[in-house]
Amino acid sequence: MNIEKKVLPFILPTILLVIWFLLTDGLHMIPYYILPSPVNVFTAAWTLLANGKLAMHTSSTLIKVFSGIMLASVVAIPLGIILGWYETLDRLSSLIISILRPIPPISWIPFSILWFGIGLSSAVFVIFIGCVFSVLVYTIDGVKRTDNVFIEAAQTLGANNWSILTKIVLPSSLPYIVSGLKVGVSIALMCTVSAEMIASSKGLGYMILTASQLFQPGTVVVGMIIIGIIGIVFDYGFRMAQERIFW
Amino acid sequence: MAIDIKNVSKSFVTKDKDFMALKDVSLHVDDGELICLLGPSGCGKTTLLRMVAGLEEPDEGEIYDRGELVESPSKERGFIFQQYSLFPWLNVLDNVMFGLNLSGENIKEENLAAAERYLERVGLADFKYSYPHELSGGMKQRVAIIRSLLNHTPVLLMDEPFSAVDMLNRHTLQEQLIGVWKRFETTILFVTHDVDEAVYLADKIVVMDKGPGRIKDVVEVPLERPRQRESREFLDFQDEIEKLLGVWEP
Numbered sequence: 002m003n004i005e006k007k008v009l010p011f012i013l014p015t016i017l018l019v020i021w022f023l024l025t026d027g028l029h030m031i032p033y034y035i036l037p038s039p040v041n042v043f044t045a046a047w048t049l050l051a052n053g054k055l056a057m058h059t060s061s062t063l064i065k066v067f068s069g070i071m072l073a074s075v076v077a078i079p080l081g082i083i084l085g086w087y088e089t090l091d092r093l094s095s096l097i098i099s100i101l102r103p104i105p106p107i108s109w110i111p112f113s114i115l116w117f118g119i120g121l122s123s124a125v126f127v128i129f130i131g132c133v134f135s136v137l138v139y140t141i142d143g144v145k146r147t148d149n150v151f152i153e154a155a156q157t158l159g160a161n162n163w164s165i166l167t168k169i170v171l172p173s174s175l176p177y178i179v180s181g182l183k184v185g186v187s188i189a190l191m192c193t194v195s196a197e198m199i200a201s202s203k204g205l206g207y208m209i210l211t212a213s214q215l216f217q218p219g220t221v222v223v224g225m226i227i228i229g230i231i232g233i234v235f236d237y238g239f240r241m242a243q244e245r246i247f248w
Numbered sequence: 249m250a251i252d253i254k255n256v257s258k259s260f261v262t263k264d265k266d267f268m269a270l271k272d273v274s275l276h277v278d279d280g281e282l283i284c285l286l287g288p289s290g291c292g293k294t295t296l297l298r299m300v301a302g303l304e305e306p307d308e309g310e311i312y313d314r315g316e317l318v319e320s321p322s323k324e325r326g327f328i329f330q331q332y333s334l335f336p337w338l339n340v341l342d343n344v345m346f347g348l349n350l351s352g353e354n355i356k357e358e359n360l361a362a363a364e365r366y367l368e369r370v371g372l373a374d375f376k377y378s379y380p381h382e383l384s385g386g387m388k389q390r391v392a393i394i395r396s397l398l399n400h401t402p403v404l405l406m407d408e409p410f411s412a413v414d415m416l417n418r419h420t421l422q423e424q425l426i427g428v429w430k431r432f433e434t435t436i437l438f439v440t441h442d443v444d445e446a447v448y449l450a451d452k453i454v455v456m457d458k459g460p461g462r463i464k465d466v467v468e469v470p471l472e473r474p475r476q477r478e479s480r481e482f483l484d485f486q487d488e489i490e491k492l493l494g495v496w497e498p
Contacts, residue, residue, distance in 0.1 A: 153303055154333040154392075158347035158399055159323030168346075172337040246337075 037218040042226075045219030054208070059227055061203040065121060065193050066231075069128025070186060077133050078178060081140025082170060091141065098134065106131035106192045114200050124196040124204070131192035132185030139181025143174025176246050183239040190232055249314070250403060250435040251277040251300060256309035258295055268460035269295045272309075275454060275463065279402075282429055282436045284450035286443065286493070292461025293439045294330075297405050300437060301327045313403065323347055326396030328406040332388045334380040340367065340391055341376040347399030359398075366394045370424055386410075386417040390424070397432060406438045410445070422448055426473065443493065447486050448475055455492050465492055 018039060024030050025038030033041065049055035084091045109130050110123075117123040147170050155169045197206025205224045212220035253275040259268045270292040277283050285293040298304040300311055302321040311318040313325060321327075334343050341363055342349075348359045367373050370390045380388060389409050396404055410418045422445065429436055440446050446453045450469050457464045467489065471481055 150329050150331050150333045151335060153321070154327070154329065154335075155346070156303070156321035157301055157323065157325060157327040157405075158395065159350050164350055168350075169335070172335070175337070 034216070034218065037222055041219040042222045045217065046223045049220065049223060055223070055227070058203060058205050058208040058224075059231075062193055062197065062205045062228075063231065065124045065128060065197075065204060066186070066189050068121075068125045069189050069193070070132055070182065072125065072129045073133040073136050073185060073189075074182065076129075077136035077181075078140055081137045081178075082144055082166060082174070084137075085141040085144025085174070086166060086170065098137065102134040102138070106188070107195045110196060110199050113196075119200050119202065121201075123200045124193060127196040127200070128189045128192045132182075132189045135184040135188060136178065136181040139177045139184070140174060143177025143181075144170050146177065147173045176243065179239060179242050179246055183236070183243075186235045186239070187232065190228065190235070194228060249276055250279045250281070251275075251437065252312040253277075253296070253300065254310050254312070256296070256299060256306040256311060258292070258299065258304070258307050270306075271460040271462050273461070273463055274309075275466070277435060277437060279435055280433045282426075282438065282449060282451050283454060284446035284452075285437065285439045285454045285456060286446040286489070287441065287456030287461075287464075288458055288493070289441060290461070291456040291458040293441075293456050294407050295461070297327075297407050297437060297439050301325050301405050303327070323399050323401060325403045325405055326399060326401035328389065328392050328396065328404065328409040330408045330411060332380065332385070332392070334383075334388055334391055334395075336380050339377050339379050340372065340383070343380070343391055344395045344398050346395060363394075363398060366398055367391075370394065384417075386413040386421055389413065389421065393425070393428065397428060397434070401434070403435045403437070406436065408439055408441065411440075411442070418445070425449065443486055443489050444477070447471070447482060447489060448477065453489060455489065457494075467492065 021036075022039050025033075025036060026040055037045075046055070084094055106127050109127055113123045113126040117126055151169050151173060152165055155165050160168065193204065194206035194209070197204035198210045201207050205228055209221050209224040212218075212224065253273060256270060256273045257268075258270045259266045261267075273292075273296060285296065287293050295304060299306050300313075300318065302318045302325065313322075318325075334340075335346065338346065341360070344363045344366065345359050348363075349356075364373065364376065367376055372387060372390060372394075375383060375387065380391075383391065392409070393404075410421050413421060425436075426449065428434070438446075438449060440449075447469060453467045453469060455464045455467060456462065469485065471479075471485060475482060
């Protein structure tokens with residue numbers, strides 16, 4: 002039963018892989034320039050691993066994602082706690098947040114190039130924009146959902162406002178903050194690749210773009226798969242964190 | 249005199265009308281007394297308790313705690329809530345030490361020793377590293393009481409703390425509360441709608457009535473401690489209180 006459950010998720014990808022192989026190298030129904038075969042992709046991956054380019058581009062993307070998320074957390078978590086706690090400030094800012102939030106982060110790219118040039122900081126800025134709002138909105142929500150009985154219990158134990166914010170409101174909204182980060186990271190990953198295609202000279206997005214221009218479809222697919230794997234790893238990490246936090 | 253409630257009134261604004269929760273209530277509580285506020289739901293007993301704690305403000309009148317006007321919550325008046333109020337992200341030990349850790353005194357070792365001693369006394373020594381969701385309802389309330397006592401609170405305000413606990417456990421908790429009260433000479437204001445509980449615990453029973461909430465009578469409990477629930481006197485006195493409450497009226 003348990004083994005069955007563990008094997009189940011792998012069945013569909015395996016079937017797709019076999020079909021993919023049959024359509025390309027197996028029966029030669031689709032030519033290389035329309036869809037590279039699994040063998041092409043494997044060869045491309047091997048070359049990229051051997052010359053160190055895969056590690057270089059992947060680490061560059063990861064660094065940008067991490068910096069963007071860190072920056073967004075540093076700004077959004079304290080700000081979210083303050084906005085969630087003081088109703089007046091929340092009302093004051095809610096309209097501007099609702100307007101800025103749905104703007105696709107990619108549309109900030111022209112400004113990010115103007116302000117930060119081509120390179121790391123420009124991409125980090127776009128990623129920051131991409132995930133700051135979800136972390137902010139989830140944090141505000143978490144603070145507002147803090148059970149009043151915890152706040153009152155802390156007050157009758159002698160807690161002042163600062164202790165209530167740091168020792169009650171923050172830990173009690175932590176599950177929401179983690180959910181916000183989880184959503185933020187998936188947006189950040191999308192932004193990173195898009196930003197790298199336009200405003201960068203390194204990273205998986207840049208690798209994919211140049212490979213397509215140089216007509217290397219194998220490399221394009223390698224880039225796509227790595228991005229998928231990064232997404233899975235982040236998701237797994239957050240799920241572990243949530244399991245530990247959700248009491 | 250520990251608590252002095254002077255001509256307190258309180259109303260709440262609901263959707264379409266004002267609801268008068270308490271009208272002109274006065275009550276004196278002496279140091280070390282165990283007083284039960286007994287009454288039907290809607291008589292404002294919880295509101296009164298919350299105002300004594302400083303969690304709610306009276307519309308009229310004042311409340312004094314040892315001569316000082318009550319304006320906000322304070323660790324001088326511990327509160328045990330009807331709902332479970334343990335912090336779910338802290339284990340039992342960190343929960344009970346919450347108040348002590350706030351004061352910032354660097355006597356962690358001492359606090360820890362005291363916390364362990366208190367937990368041991370109510371049979372929770374094995375649960376010090378457990379989290380609240382792993383405890384039963386009765387255990388949670390025991391931990392909540394220790395959390396307040398460990399904070400050296402001279403006044404303990406309890407809002408139907410055992411109402412969600414099954415009867416057998418409730419009796420044990422009541423017995424332990426009496427033990428704690430004697431040992432620490434805490435002043436206790438205990439809200440309940442359970443006549444048996446009030447008769448078992450209280451020095452004095454404050455019988456309340458609703459519409460609007462007010463004090464009907466304050467009755468001294470003439471029974472000696474430890475009280476026997478099966479005794480003739482206990483049952484007779486219980487009848488008397490029930491009559492006063494109006495439970496037996498048609």
